[in-house]
Structures are given as C-alpha cells and as structure tokens.
Amino acid sequence: MSYLPKTPSHRHRSRSEAKTPLTPSLASGVNALSLAIPRSNSPTKGKADVSFNPFLSNRPSSPVRRAQSTSRPASPIKRATTGSLQVSDSLQRQASSGLIRKGGVESRIDVITRDYVPPKAQKRSRSQPNRDTRDRFITARDMTEEVTATLDMMSLNPESASPGHTARLAAATGVPINRRVLAYHEPPPPSASDPLLAQARELVRPLYARPGALATSTSTTTSRGRKIPTAPERVLDAPGMLDDFYLNIVAWGSQNMLAVGLGDCTYLWRADSGEVVPLGEMPEGTYASAVDFSVDGQYLGVGSGSGAVELWDVETQTKLRTMSGHSTQVGCLSWNQHILTSGCGDGSIWHHDVRIARHKVGELLGHVGEVCGLQWRMDGELLASGGNDNVVNIWDGRVGDVAPGARASARWTKRNHTAAVKAIAWCPWQPSLLASGGGTSDATVHIWNSTTGARLHSVTTPSQVTSLQWSPHKKEFLSTHGYPTNAVMVHAYPSMERVVEIRDAHDSRVLYSAISPNGDVVCTGAGDENLKFWRVWEAPKAKKGKEKEGSRMGTGSTSSSILSIR
Amino acid sequence: MAPTKQAPTRQAITLKGSTNLVTEFFKFAANTILFQRGVYPADDFHMVKKYGQTVLVTQDLALENYLDRILKQVNKWLLTGSVTQIVLAIISKDSRTTLERWVFDINLVEQPTDTSDLAPAKPEAEIQAEIRNILKQIVSTVTFLPVIDEPTVFNILTYTTESANVPADEWVDTDPLAIEASKSQQVKLRSFSTDVHRIEAMVAYRYEG
Numbered sequence: 001m002s003y004l005p006k007t008p009s010h011r012h013r014s015r016s017e018a019k020t021p022l023t024p025s026l027a028s029g030v031n032a033l034s035l036a037i038p039r040s041n042s043p044t045k046g047k048a049d050v051s052f053n054p055f056l057s058n059r060p061s062s063p064v065r066r067a068q069s070t071s072r073p074a075s076p077i078k079r080a081t082t083g084s085l086q087v088s089d090s091l092q093r094q095a096s097s098g099l100i101r102k103g104g105v106e107s108r109i110d111v112i113t114r115d116y117v118p119p120k121a122q123k124r125s126r127s128q129p130n131r132d133t134r135d136r137f138i139t140a141r142d143m144t145e146e147v148t149a150t151l152d153m154m155s156l157n158p159e160s161a162s163p164g165h166t167a168r169l170a171a172a173t174g175v176p177i178n179r180r181v182l183a184y185h186e187p188p189p190p191s192a193s194d195p196l197l198a199q200a201r202e203l204v205r206p207l208y209a210r211p212g213a214l215a216t217s218t219s220t221t222t223s224r225g226r227k228i229p230t231a232p233e234r235v236l237d238a239p240g241m242l243d244d245f246y247l248n249i250v251a252w253g254s255q256n257m258l259a260v261g262l263g264d265c266t267y268l269w270r271a272d273s274g275e276v277v278p279l280g281e282m283p284e285g286t287y288a289s290a291v292d293f294s295v296d297g298q299y300l301g302v303g304s305g306s307g308a309v310e311l312w313d314v315e316t317q318t319k320l321r322t323m324s325g326h327s328t329q330v331g332c333l334s335w336n337q338h339i340l341t342s343g344c345g346d347g348s349i350w351h352h353d354v355r356i357a358r359h360k361v362g363e364l365l366g367h368v369g370e371v372c373g374l375q376w377r378m379d380g381e382l383l384a385s386g387g388n389d390n391v392v393n394i395w396d397g398r399v400g401d402v403a404p405g406a407r408a409s410a411r412w413t414k415r416n417h418t419a420a421v422k423a424i425a426w427c428p429w430q431p432s433l434l435a436s437g438g439g440t441s442d443a444t445v446h447i448w449n450s451t452t453g454a455r456l457h458s459v460t461t462p463s464q465v466t467s468l469q470w471s472p473h474k475k476e477f478l479s480t481h482g483y484p485t486n487a488v489m490v491h492a493y494p495s496m497e498r499v500v501e502i503r504d505a506h507d508s509r510v511l512y513s514a515i516s517p518n519g520d521v522v523c524t525g526a527g528d529e530n531l532k533f534w535r536v537w538e539a540p541k542a543k544k545g546k547e548k549e550g551s552r553m554g555t556g557s558t559s560s561s562i563l564s565i566r
Numbered sequence: 567m568a569p570t571k572q573a574p575t576r577q578a579i580t581l582k583g584s585t586n587l588v589t590e591f592f593k594f595a596a597n598t599i600l601f602q603r604g605v606y607p608a609d610d611f612h613m614v615k616k617y618g619q620t621v622l623v624t625q626d627l628a629l630e631n632y633l634d635r636i637l638k639q640v641n642k643w644l645l646t647g648s649v650t651q652i653v654l655a656i657i658s659k660d661s662r663t664t665l666e667r668w669v670f671d672i673n674l675v676e677q678p679t680d681t682s683d684l685a686p687a688k689p690e691a692e693i694q695a696e697i698r699n700i701l702k703q704i705v706s707t708v709t710f711l712p713v714i715d716e717p718t719v720f721n722i723l724t725y726t727t728e729s730a731n732v733p734a735d736e737w738v739d740t741d742p743l744a745i746e747a748s749k750s751q752q753v754k755l756r757s758f759s760t761d762v763h764r765i766e767a768m769v770a771y772r773y774e775g
Contacts, residue, residue, distance in 0.1 A: 179650065182724045182732060183740040184636050189628035190719075191606045198607050 228490070230502045232532035233521065236269065238262055242287065243508060243527025245422060245439070245466065245482075246331045246345075246372045246388070250525045251300070252514035253293030257314060258523060259300050260531065261288025266302055268314065269531075271516065279317050283308070290342070292333035297517075299354070301340045303330030309342050311354055323352050323359045332374040334383070336397065341383060343371025349385055349395075366393045366410045373424035377431060382411070382450055384434050386421025392436045394450050412453045418442040423479065425468040427493075435477055437465025445479060447493070459496040461489065466511050471537045472519035478536060480524055482509030488524060490536055506530060584762035585644040589637050591697050591758070591765065592670065596633060596654055596722070597623045598704045599668055603656055603711070605720050617698045636722050639737065644763070647674055648730035652722065655743040659717040664743045664772065666711065668704075671766040675759060688761055696758030700767055703755045710753070711771055745772050 240263040242249065249261035258269040259279070264287050268277040282288055282304050290303030299320070302310040307326030312319050328345035335341070339361070340352045349371055351362035369388030376383050376397065383395040393410035419439030427433035432451045438444050443464055447457040464482035471477060476499060481487045486506050490499040506526035513524045520539040525531050594616055601611045601622040606629065611622040624630055643649035649672055656666040721743060726732065755767035 180726050180728060180730065180732070181740055181742045182726055182737040183721055184632075184639075185736050185738050186632075188632050188720055188722075189626070191610055191626060191629075198609055201609070 226538075228500045228536055229534070230500065232505075233535045234533040236531040236533075238525060238529050238531045240265075241525055241527065241529045241531075243511065244289075245420070245464075245509075245511060246289075246329070246370055248290045248292075248332045248372075248422075248512060249288055250512035250514045250523060250531070251291045251293050252516055252523060253297035253300070253314070254295065254517045255293075255297035255314065256517055257293070257297065258514065258531075259291045259293060260525065261291050261302065263287050266291060266300070266312070268300075268317075277317060279312055279314075280319055282310075289329050289331055290333045292335055292340075294335045294340075295337065301333045301335065301342075301354075303333050303342055305329045307344065309333070309340065309352060311340070321354070321359075323354070325360055326350065329370075331370060331372050332385075334374045334376045336376040336380040336383070339380075341374060341376065343367075343374040343385060343387075345370045347371060347387060347389070349374065349383075364393075364395055364410070366395070366413065367391060369420070372420055372422040373436070375424045375426055377426045377450075378428065379431065382426075384424050384426065384436070384450075386417075386424045386436055388420040390417045390419055390421060390438070390442070391415055392417065392421050392424070392434075392446075392448070394434065394448075394453075412448070412450065414446070414448060414453075414455070416446055416455060416458075417444065419464075423465045423468040425470050425477065427470045427477075428472045429470075429475075433493075435468045435470065437461075437468050437479055440464040440482065443481075445491070447496075457494060457496050459491060463487070464509065466509065467513040467524075469513055469515045469522055472515075473540050474537055476537070478513070478515075478522055480505075480510035480513045482511070486510055486526070488513075488522075488534060488536075500536070502534070505532065505534070581645065581762050584760040585641055587693065587760055588644055588672070588763050588765060589641045591700075592640065592652060593633060593637055594621050594623070594697075594701060595668075595670070595704060595767075597621065598701055599654055599656075600624065600629075600720060602705055602708050603666065603714060603718070605656060605718050617694050617701065619698055619701070621701065635736075639733065640724060643724065643726060643730055644672070646731065648727045649724050650727065651725035653725070653743070655721045655723060656714070656718050657721060657743065659719050664745050665714060665718065666772070667743065667745060667770045669768040669770065671768070673764040673766070675762055675764050688759070693758060693760055696756065700756050700758055700765075703767075707753070707755075707769060711769070712773060745770055749774050 238260055241260070242263065247261075251259045252271075253259065256271045258271060260267050260269065264282040266279040266282070266288050268279050269275070270277065279300065282302070283306070286304045286306040286308075288302050289305050290301075292301050293299070293314075294301070298314055300312045300314050302312060304310065307324065307328050307330060309323040309326070309330055310319055311321045311323065323340075326342065326344040326346075326348070330342045330344055332343040333340060338353060338355050340354050341349060342352065343349050347365070347367035347369055349364035349366070350360055351364075352359040353361045364383075364385070367385065367387035367389050369390075371385055371387050373386030374383070375385075381397045383397050385393045385395065387393075392412075392414040394412040394414075396411050414436070417436065417438035419442035421436050421438055423435070423437030423445070425435045427435065432449050433456070434448045434450050436446050436448065438446075440463070443462065444458055444460045445465055445468065446455055448454070449456050461479060461481060463485045465479050466482055467480045469478045475493045476490055477493060479489050479491065481489065485501075486504050486509055488502045488505040488510060490501075491497065492499050505524060507528035507530075508526050510524050510526045512526070513522055515522050518539045520535055520537050522534050522536055523531055524534065597611070598621060600606050601608065601624075606624060606626065610624050610626045610629070612625045613620045614623045615621075616623075624633075640649060640652065651672060652670045654668040654670075655664050656668075657664050723740060723743060724737075749772055750770050751773045752768060752770040755769060757764060757766040759765070
C-alpha cells in the first residue's frame with residue numbers, strides 16, 4: 001500500500017464485471033456489494049453504476065460483456081498484494097482455470113477505503129448499452145439523442161407505451177413514428193460518359209466556337225451610317241437544288257430573269273412579275289450543272305453533267321442547239337458576246353461559237369483539276385478561271401489567237417490559293433481588278449491586278465468562299481460562305497473591312513449567288529433548297545425622278561438600268 | 567341520371583391521375599436537380615419541352631431506367647397512400663457525407679366525405695403552373711447553394727408507413743442520410759397540390775459557415 005493508483009475504482013469494477021458470465025447470481029451479488037459503497041459516497045457516479053443495477057431484470061447480457069471488454073485496462077498495474085486475501089468462489093474458479101487476475105479482490109478493498117472518482121468514468125458509462133436502462137435520475141445527458149433513441153425503440157414496440165403519449169412525444173420532438181426509411185437496393189448508375197472524353201471535348205470546344213458574336217439573319221445591322229437588312233427580302237423555294245460545290249446553277253440575266261437549275265430541270269423566275277417559268281428538262285440521266293445568261297439576257301447556256309452545253313431561247317423557252325464534246329460535267333459557263341465558254345471537269349476550257357455548226361473555236365488547257373470558276377471580263381478581253389487544282393488563270397480573250405488544236409497558255413497563273421477556287425469575279429468599276437476566293441482549307445479572298453499580275457489585297461474569312469459578287473455602284477463586294485458560318489459577308493474595297501456579316505444566311509452552306517442587273521439585290525442559293533434575296537446595296541437613284549417607294553425586287557429600277565446597259 | 571352525366575364533364579383529377587402527375591413531377595424534379603447540381607455531366611442531358619418550359623432530362627439509359635424503376639414503385643405507394651416523403655440526397659462520392667437533401671413531403675389532401683358539395687376541381691393548367699414554379703425554383707437555388715466541387719452521387723430515399731407493401735428484394739431499410747442539425751441550413755421551396763396530393767418541397771444543405 002505504498003502507493004495508490006489513480007483509477008482504482010475503475011479497475012475494480014471491470015474486474016467484477018469480468019466475473020458476471022461465470023456466475024451470474026454471485027457476480028450480481030458482488031456487484032451490489034461493491035457498488036453500494038461508492039454510490040453512497042459519490043452521487044455523481046450513479047449514472048455509471050446503472051448498468052450494474054441487479055434489479056433491472058431486462059438488462060441484456062451481451063452489451064455488458066462488451067462494456068467489460070472495453071473497460072478492462074490493457075495492462076493492469078501491478079500492485080503489492082498486502083493484507084489478507086479473501087478467497088472468493090470466483091477467484092478459486094480463476095485459479096482452477098489457470099488464470100488469476102492480480103489485484104482482483106484487494107483492489108476492491110482499496111476502493112472502498114479511498115473512494116476516488118475518476119473523471120473518465122462518466123464518459124465511459126455513457127456507452128451504448130446503458131441507454132435502454134432509462135434512468136430517471138440522470139440529468140447530464142444528451143437529451144436529443146436520448147429522446148430520439150428512446151422514441152425509436154418505442155416505435156419498434158409501440159404497445160409498450162400508451163399511443164397517446166407516444167403521439168404527443170413524437171409531435172413534440174419532431175421524430176416520426178411508424179415510419180420506414182427505404183432506399184432502392186442498388187446504387188444509382190455512374191455516368192456512362194467517359195470523363196476523359198468530356199475533358200477532351202472541353203479542350204476542343206474553342207476550336208468549334210464560331211469567332212465573334214455577330215447578328216444572324218434576323219434583323220438589320222447599321223454599318224457606316226447605312227442600314228443593311230440582315231434578313232432576306234424574299235425567300236423562294238427551290239426543291240431539288242443540288243448541294244454541290246462544283247456547280248454554278250444560279251444566274252441573273254440582264255432581262256431581270258433568274259435562271260436556276262434544279263436537278264434535271266431549269267426554271268426561270270421573272271423578278272418583275274414573280275412568275276415562274278419552267279424552261280425545260282435535261283436529257284435523261286443528267287442534270288443542269290451550270291447556267292449563264294448571254295450578255296443581252298436573251299439566251300441561256302446550260303451545262304449538263306454529261307458534258308453537253310445547251311443553248312436555250314429565253315423568250316420562247318425552246319432549246320436552240322446542243323453543243324456536245326466535253327467528256328464530263330460542265331461546271332461553269334461564261335458568255336462573251338457570241339462566244340460561250342465552258343469549263344469542264346477534266347480541266348479544259350472550251351470556247352463555243354454559238355452561231356456556227358462547228359461550235360468549238362478554242363480550247364484553253366491550263367488546269368489539271370476541274371474548272372469550277374469561270375468569268376469573262378465585261379469588255380471580253382480577259383477570261384479568268386479557277387480550278388480544283390487551286391490555280392487561278394487569267395487568259396487573253398482574243399479568241400482568234402487560239403489556233404485550233406494549239407495549246408494556249410494563260411497570261412497569268414496564280415497559285416496562291418490553297419484550295420479549290422470557285423469564286424471568281426471581275427470588278428465592274430475597275431476593269432483590272434479580279435477577286436478570287438478559295439475553298440475550305442484556304443478561305444481567303446485575293447484581289448489581283450490583271451494588268452500587272454500583282455496581288456493587291458487579301459482577306460481571310462472564317463470559312464470556305466463559295467462565290468463573290470462585286471457591287472456595281474459601291475466600292476464593296478459580297479462573298480458567300482460555307483460551313484460553319486454559312487454566312488453572307490460584305491467587304492469594303494480597298495480597306496477590305498467587313499461591312500456586314502450575316503451568319504446562318506442559309507441552313508446549309510451558301511453555294512451559289514447572282515446579282516440583280518441593277519445591282520441592289522443578291523440572290524443566294526444553298527443545299528437547304530432555298531433561294532434568298534438580300535438587298536445589300538441600293539440601286540442608284542434614276543436621274544429622271546424618284547423611285548417608287550414600294551418597288552419590289554427593283555422592278556422599276558432594274559428595267560431602267562437594263563435600258564442603260566443596252 | 568344527372569350525376570352520371572356530369573361526372574365526365576367535371577374534369578376532376580382522380581387518385582390515379584393525381585398519382586401519375588406527382589410521379590411525373592418527381593421524374594422532372596429529380597432530373598433537374600441532377601443536372602443543376604452537376605451530379606451527372608451536362609453532356610448526359612437533353613432538352614425536353616415540359617410544363618411549358620424546357621426541362622433538361624437525362625439521356626443516359628442506365629440512369630433513366632434506374633429512375634423509372636424507383637418511380638414505378640413510388641407510383642404504387644402513392645396509390646395506396648403509403649409514402650409520406652421522398653428525399654433525394656446528394657452525397658460526396660469520396661467521403662460519403664450528405665451534402666444536400668431535397669425533401670418532398672407528400673400529404674394527402676382531405677377528401678370531403680360529402681360528395682354533393684365538392685369544391686370545384688383545380689384546373690390542370692394551374693397545377694402545371696405550380697409545378698413549373700417549383701422547377702424554376704430548383705434551378706434558381708443554384709444561386710445560393712454552396713458550390714460542389716467534388717464528385718457526387720445521389721440516393722433516393724422514400725419514407726413509407728409501417729404498413730406499406732415493400733418488395734423486400736428491391737427496397738431496403740436505410741439510414742436517413744441526415745445532415746447534422748448544427749451544420750445544415752434549410753430552405754423551403756414552393757409547393758404544389760392536386761385535388762388529392764399536396765407536395766411540399768424543401769432543400770437542406772450542409773453549410774459550415
């Protein structure tokens with residue numbers, strides 16, 4: 001007894017618990033004995049002792065065993081076993097089983113004499129198995145937990161309490177009774193989409209984003225003090241319009257008629273009256289691949305997919321002649337007085353004199369890819385052609401110089417484009433200017449001086465350039481574009497500034513365009529089978545007097561300009 | 567003869583109709599929550615016109631089927647009136663702590679026993695407007711709910727009565743996935759009611775501020 005450990009009572013209780021499984025009746029008796037004394041001395045320990053109350057009949061045995069195992073010290077402190085050792089029955093059993101717990105009984109005696117209350121005791125005594133004893137004398141309890149636990153148990157056997165009381169209790173505590181919380185037996189599925197894929201998509205999103213936020217074809221946009229409607233003035237249905245980059249199937253003649261090749265049929269639309277005239281059908285198994293009006297607007301040249309070039313009289317809607325000879329599709333046509341020039345899929349360009357029986361009066365071989373853009377300059381001196389071989393050629397227009405069978409060479413050959421050149425346009429007010437636009441991988445418009453062969457300006461656009469139209473009255477030109485913007489753009493010259501961009505002008509790439517003879521309306525066609533008319537420029541005011549305000553499609557102004565052209 | 571002729575013209579919502587309406591609401595509410603709270607990637611969702619507005623609904627087949635299976639059972643319980651609450655809990659995937667609990671209380675509206683003086687049936691348009699308001703409110707909660715920047719999973723809990731007929735192999739008793747009262751904040755959302763059911767929505771979220 002030279003020293004006393006700090007937690008004797010602690011230990012002795014665990015010892016006594018250890019005996020309970022062996023001889024319950026005796027152990028409970030010992031418990032009663034051992035506990036009676038500390039309780040009398042220290043009332044605060046009462047809570048801890050509840051579990052050992054022998055008078056609680058419904059005390060489950062297993063929780064006690066658990067408590068005993070947890071409360072047993074890991075390494076009992078040896079102490080001197082002085083004094084007389086009471087050999088109890090339980091101790092004898094321990095001895096017989098080969099296990100003697102040191103300090104079992106005498107430590108109990110120590111406790112009785114010294115009576116120390118360890119602060120840890122309370123915490124330990126609040127362990128789980130003590131709950132159900134529901135001691136009424138305990139004040140320092142976590143009320144909400146206890147009540148919830150109590151109610152939970154009550155709801156499990158509701159007959160133990162009066163229903164009214166339970167209901168009141170439930171209402172007061174907000175704890176539901178007679179309620180089951182259920183969950184589906186399997187967890188929700190994980191997302192099927194691959195996180196790596198999602199991350200990759202996130203990374204490439206900027207690449208698909210269309211540059212800038214610009215007006216789509218919904219309203220008007222004001223630019224440089226003028227308003228440009230960004231909605232089409234008129235939309236015509238064009239069923240069966242082919243979605244083919246290498247065709248040129250929209251033409252607007254000086255008689256103010258629009259020719260459209262829709263599959264195997266060619267139609268005329270009179271802009272004055274809005275009347276639609278079916279011009280004629282192509283031979284079986286082929287389609288109209290190119291249309292172009294003669295300068296006076298009286299005749300229409302129609303190229304076919306089989307290589308024939310047809311000549312139609314617009315007035316009588318009759319076919320005058322068929323000029324065959326090309327081996328494959330004639331993708332573009334251009335008139336110069338009585339010469340109809342055709343560009344073919346094999347890269348050859350032929351001059352057809354429509355007046356004579358042997359119509360082929362010249363052949364220009366300068367492209368190795370399909371000829372997809374072709375235009376005569378107004379004065380007929382120069383011919384520009386663009387091909388699928390990314391080349392722009394400018395040819396001398398003097399047909400007589402091209403001897404039959406002789407290989408003509410281009411005056412200028414430009415290889416700056418990096419994609420097929422379909423868009424070719426001569427400037428109407430500056431004869432030496434030629435604009436050409438490249439395809440998807442190029443998407444650039446170059447402006448050339450055909451006299452010196454110099455590249456004057458270049459502008460890069462967001463997407464494929466499919467056609468170009470110069471304004472006859474303004475220092476501007478219009479370009480049409482393919483995926484992804486499907487836009488119609490107007491650029492200023494020579495600053496090359498973007499005057500307006502109409503995004504999503506069509507639902508698919510804008511492929512074809514034609515400008516009205518008086519130069520105010522541009523018609524565009526696309527694979528979405530629509531023809532849209534955009535009033536991007538204003539016709540110059542006639543000198544005679546003021547225009548009619550409600551003139552649609554330039555009925556009045558166009559006819560006056562036709563007169564001036566003639 | 568008069569009452570039998572009047573019955574079809576009254577356009578009253580029956581228990582079955584109301585149940586279907588409520589079930590459908592749960593479907594769209596759950597989808598909206600899963601989208602808005604980012605439980606599933608936005609890629610999985612597509613827009614659907616519903617209740618006069620666009621609602622984002624999952625197109626992940628597995629998730630769609632999962633929700634369908636749950637709602638099918640909820641529908642059955644609604645018909646018997648044995649479900650009192652549905653909770654969509656959003657749980658952190660790693661720590662398994664409950665971050666949000668979207669609680670939908672289901673109350674049965676007292677049916678007047680006397681059929682002669684029935685209150686006029688609530689027009690469907692009005693119910694839809696109420697549902698629309700709840701869904702809009704769910705969308706708008708994004709503004710004040712804490713940002714979740716960890717992967718999450720969800721779980722749907724149903725609070726049923728003791729007497730409910732539970733398919734034992736599919737539904738199991740579970741923990742309520744509650745958020746500790748000291749760390750949770752609650753926001754009551756709008757409610758909607760049919761002639762038979764009244765749904766009250768509430769969101770509780772973990773907030774340790």
